[in-house]
Amino acid sequence: MLVKTLKKTVATLFMLSALLAISCGGSPDSALEPSNGVYYWRTTFKLDPAERTFLAENGVNKMYVRFFDVDLNPDTMSMEKCVPVATIDFADTLPQGVEIVPTVFITPQAIVHYRDFTNNFARRLYAMCDYNHITPNEVQFDCDWTATTRDSFFAFLKEIRASLGEYFEGIRISSTIRLHQLSQTPPPVDEGVLMCYNTGNFRDFRTKNSILDPDDVRPYMKYLKSYDLPLSFALPVYSWNVEFDSHKKFMRLNNGQYDFSDTVVFKPLGNNVYLFKEDGEEDIYIRYESVEAEKLLEVKEMLRKNRGHNSNIILYHLDLQQIQKYSKDEITDFYH
Amino acid sequence: MRLPIFTISLLLLVSVCRVQACGGLFRIDPKDHYLFYLGYPEEKYTEWKARTEKEFRAENIDYWHKYVNKKVSAKDVEEAIYSGQLPSSQYKFFNYLIENNDTLALKYWSIVNAPDNYSWNTSEWYYPTSKESHPESSSFVSNKLNINTVAQCNDKGLRDRFAFQLIRRAFHTASFKLCIDAWEKYGSAIPESALRTQCQSYYAGALYYTQREAEASVAFAEVGYFEQWLHYDIDVLRQVYRNQPNCPSMEFIVQQIVNAYFDKCNARDLGMAGWVTTMKKKNEFDALANEVLADGKTNNPALWKSAQAAMEYIGGNKSIALKLINEASKMKGTDAVKENVRLMRTVFLAADNTTGKAYEKALLPDLKWLAEKVKSDSYYCVEHYMCFENFEGLEQFRMKVFKRVVLVEIVSHFEKLGQPERCLAYLNMFAEATGNKHTVEIKPLPKDADPMAWGAFMDISSGEYYYHEGYRTDYGTRFFVYADTARPETLKKYMAFINTKGKSDMDKFLLSNGYKDLDFCNELLGTKYIRMAQWDSAIAYLSKVPDKFLMTQNIVEFLPQRNPFREEWITNYRQGHYDLPILPAELYAEEPTKLNFCRIMKQLQDYTQSSDPTVRDNARYAYAVAMYQMTQLQAWPLTRYCYGVVNTLPDLYYEADMKTTHMQARELADKIISSSSDRNLTDKAFLLKYILLWPEAEYIFSYKFYNDWDHWQLTDKKRDRYYQLCVNALVKEWCSHNKTTLPDGYIYLTFCDTEQDHQ
Incomplete structure (x- = not known):
């Protein structure tokens, strides 16, 4: 009787695990x-x-x-x-x-x-x-x-x-x-x-x-x-420009198209970060992403x-x- | 493999046991709640909205009343502009404007009116269908209402209102730049008024939507607009303070900064850089608070000092925090700040382990005050787990602080001192203050009602059925949890304490505010001894408990339904057919009480020493079955007070006792297998060992409870492997014992270290 009961339990476990495996196995994205x-x-x-x-x-x-x-x-x-x-x-x-x-x-x-x-x-x-x-x-x-x-x-x-x-x-x-x-x-x-x-x-x-x-x-x-x-x-x-003030504190996001090839205005600092300098204005760091x-x-x-x-x-x-x-x-x- | 096993165990739990409404667990550690409270965003917003609405309406009516030189009554003005079709000649107010040919004012009202002509219930959600025209668009703003419309208006009051409409419309049509421009050009010139507040809040919103969050926050703060989208930053706070030292939003911003510090300090993955930034912010706040306190412009200095105290406490500098909070308690502050200071001081005093014997004396006045506050709050909540969800408001905050003070600080203080019985005294006081309910109404079952459906129970002496109206809450409190899981000696010491009048003031406070019921304690103690299989002690304590008390217990309906001597795992089990002088299952069914169970177990224990091998082995088996059953689904009411999918105390609370009784059951099964020649009995002993594998496997992994029940997780994957090993070993043992081999088709459980193996 013990074996019969064990078999039954084991079989149940396997059936359940198989069912779960089937239900989990197919990609839901096919829908x-x-x-x-x-x-x-x-x-x-x-x-x-x-x-x-x-x-x-x-x-x-x-x-x-x-x-x-x-x-x-x-x-x-x-x-x-x-x-x-x-x-x-x-x-x-x-x-x-x-x-x-x-x-x-x-x-x-x-x-x-x-x-x-x-x-x-x-x-x-x-x-x-x-x-x-x-x-x-x-x-x-x-x-x-x-x-x-x-x-x-x-x-x-x-x-x-x-x-x-x-x-x-x-x-x-x-x-x-x-x-x-x-x-x-x-x-x-x-x-x-x-x-x-x-x-x-x-x-x-x-x-x-x-x-x-x-x-x-x-x-x-x-x-x-x-x-x-x-x-x-x-x-x-x-893409966007993330602008930071001179203390590297976030200011704003900007969707404008800057001409970063103008290295006089936009000094490249590496990793797509540029320093924007303008006379009399506070420096702005711009990270182009x-x-x-x-x-x-x-x-x-x-x-x-x-x-x-x-x-x-x-x-x-x-x-x-x-x-x-x-x-x-x-x-x-x-x-x- | 982990998933199916877990699923099965859950299914079993759902299908076999009934969920009973008991409390019990702490889903969130009270220490994880904020320490500093001056109002949640939602409450603040509601308060602000109601106030500004009222002010704006009154101001608006007053303005137009004066505008028409009071030729139309204020009531008529109100009726026309708040309930009518605008501008309609059926109202005296608009008639006056029409008669005086006030084209500008009429134009203004036609603009205000625009949404009303096409809206359903003047809703901001309105959008026309294809059968309607579509006036609400950015083109509407540019054609009918623009900067020039405002500029052309010579009347200052009317110009302010045109500016307001422009700012409002620009905001709603996402013309944020126009909204900001209009504020800067006209809105900011409006004198201090509800109208200005309205304009500034749109301006702040436009700043927010254009990512100018810091500026938006300053503007929001200045209009007193509290919401979660404010940017809580020291710079914002500094700017707000400089603009308005007594700005009403200040309390809220300070609160959010303190709470943000709390979050940071509690974050597990802050990292060194994050920690440095956090400390820098804390120091910045400290410097600002010192500056504010020094320059004397604030009329709420307790706010700043108590915020400093909170931060010190959060950072672990408890003695400095206590010193600062004592200073804050002597300073001027709003009512909300004053109460917050006292709540914090109560926490700090409860956490102060430096005072030695003076601990309770120092704590008593504040603890008394807090307990009284909680008691008088309309917010009713026994320690049910739901208390920890979605709570906002001062009453709930007081409750949180009370929990923190008693459940965390005081309990850990006395545990460190090795006085768990003192913890019980405080927990009892706590449970009473939070509305613990000891009684339950017992009603006779209506005629022809189904006892099962009604959850009814039978009075053994009369044979009549009764049911409970409601339920006792005191089997779900933290006091109960602590008492139920404490060692017997602790409970005995506590029982001795409640039999005294108390020596100190704190003793007297705890005794007069606690629930003193020796029946409750004796029953708990007796049950504790059942778990420990100490039948004599269990009988001694349970004998003291009157039937009247037992009838009030939540478990009374479950005891008869769950016979510990029935082997439910055997199909068509033969109830009570043991070769014994007694039939334990039948004996229990006659009087399904804990006391009777103990007496049967005591008798069986004696039979296990019998010289008659048949009686001895059958007694061993019946005893072992009950030792397992009394802790499990089948007969849980013998050792527990609730067992359900949601509210059950986890097994780990009882693990030590369960391990012992299960081990004894296993040992007895082994003895039967080695000594009995009755194949039927040895097979059943094997089966019992198999059944015992489940709880044994449970011991080696632990539950981890999160604040959300969807996320309680099994944390040890080894459980699967362990379980499978045990099952396979048991099958081999059975084969060896019976000198047989496995039948064809038998499949061993296989190992699987990863879920992937099964997919």
Whole structure:
């Protein structure tokens, strides 16, 4: 009898482990519809002909357009604690054959008050889509949630799915996933987009590249394999200037295009850091940050090695001035 | 392999045991809470919002009332501008403007009015559908309202209001540069008023969105806008102080700086560079505080001094902290600061191990004050684990401080002195002050009700069923946890203490504010002896506990359901069929109490010495089964007071006793195997050894509890390997004992060091 019981128990253990192995073994990313994506993160929607060509040439068929941010309301005249901020102005026609995914950034300060705005949020999103002739299949939420705000964000997602369902039948919802969030339970969404950028602290003068450093990404790979949510990867193709005062204290981010070849005005200090000197003005240190194609591909390979090849790639973000620094072949490599 | 085993154990836990509403654990160490509290962002924001709204509304009505030379009453003005369609001739106020052909004022109101014409419920969330026009856009700002619109207005008051609308609209349409320009050109010239505050808060927001965070923070602070997005920096604080030495936001910024220092000092991965920066910041703050205290412009000096004290304490300089907080307590300060100073002083005194015998005397006044405060707070919370989540507000903060004072500082003080019974006295006082509840209403079960569904229990003497309305909370307090896991001698000393009137003032305070119930203590002590398998002692203490008390216990409904002599792991087990003069399972079922269990176990223990080998081996087996069962899912109410997925005290609290009883059970099983010729009994002994492997495996890994239950983790991977080794060894032993080989198809558990091996 003992052997029979032992056998039964052992067999049960094996069956359960096998079942779990099967359920964990297949990549959840195979559920993703293959696509090439790009984020649109400006406050006015206007595509110039070159940008339209870029979309067509690279087979971009999905555009994640930031519709607005949700933040605390500084207007005390209003009854609403949280409000939409920096709503996009659609000043151009939408590109043909490209699915628009309304994307909304919610600040961590606002998400804890999600009950105040969930219904208005859905109504507004519907109105924006209706007014601008967009029929969305998916809505994406971007929130830098942490352990403190996670419950609020997850609860919001559950509620907004129901609220959006009243306006859009069968709408899918997705969420951005920051690297630090990989160690936590996935949000209750249909799919996620792993943000492989903003990996460093741009405020710190000592940071070499806050946009993307493969060494900053590597420690998170251990979570990637078993992360139980279909994932796409967002790769950064933007650049910026991080400006520090003469005490090397962070001042601002600047998207301006400086002519760093003018070494009289911009004295190179190495590692893409320049000293801007002007008579009578305080010195400014400028760290120019962008990500070389090799680094992007290195990260992409790292991700694929740890996750498989079913994930889609989304470039962040559509700004031809920035994207032009990569060759056509390099862009193709990013996507494939 | 780790995952399935864990999953199974969880499934077992869920399916077999019932979750009982008991408290128990500390999910966050009270030391990990902030020390310095003058209000959380959320509370401050709510307060600020309500105040500024009220001020703005009153000021606005007053302005327009005067603007129309009081020809329209203030009430009519209010009705027109706050509840009407603007500008509509049905209101006296707008009629007046129309009759006087005041085109500028009417233009102003048409701009203000714009959102109302197209909004649902005047919502900021409004966006038109395809059937509506779309006036709210940046083009609206540029066409109808721009810098020139403001400039063209000669009336100063009206110009300020045009500027306000421009700043507001520019902000909402993300025209941050325009928002900043409009503030700098017009907004900053508006005299001190609610209108100016409104404008400045938009300006601050625009600075924030253009990454000018330090400037934004100064502007936010100046308008008194408290939120988490403020940049809490010494430079910001210095600038705010220079602009407004008594700025209302000062307390909050100082609090955030102290708490940021706390976070840094508690960060595990700060590194040397981080530490140097942190210390530099602390020194900068110290220098600023000294400067502020010296120049005498602040009317809240206790704030600055107490912040210095907090930082010293956080940095480990406890004696300096105590000196500084005593100085702060003599200084001028707001009510909030004064209370914060006293709360901190209570913590510092409780942590002061330098006073020797004077410790309790020094602590008593502040401890009394704090206990009274907590008692009088409407915030009701027995030590339930939920108390540690999402708490904000002064009442909850007092509770946190109280926990820190008693549970951390005082308890560790007396533990170091080797006086755990004194810890019990303080913990008892603490439990009472935080609303411990000792009674429970016992009600007869309604006719035809299902006893199981109602969680009912039977009164053995009458055979009637009863149920509890509510439950006793005193099996979930820290006092309970400490008493339940202390050694018997500690509890006995504590029982002796509560039988006295007390000598010192602190004794008297603790006795008069504690719960004195010897039944509760005797029952605990008796249960403790069950865990130690000391039946005589257990019987002695449990005999003192009246049935009336037992009926109030939360476990009373579970005791009959969980018979320790039934071998639930055997399919179709034969209940009580031992070759013994007694049938223990039936005997227990007749009177399912701890006392009866002890008597049966005592009898079985005697039979294990029997000269009749059959009686001896069967007694050994029944005794061993119960020794295992009484600590486990099957019969947990004999040794524990709660057992559920969430609220259970972890096994590690009872590990020492469990190890001993399980070892005894295993030894008895081995004796049966070596001495008995009854194949059925030896097989069952083998099976018991197999069952015992589970808890034995548990001993070699530990739980680690985080503040979130999703994240409790098993920390030792060796458990799997250990367990598998044990199972394989046991199978071999069985084969050898029965001189047989494994049947075909038997699969050994295999080793797997990594989860990857199984994928």
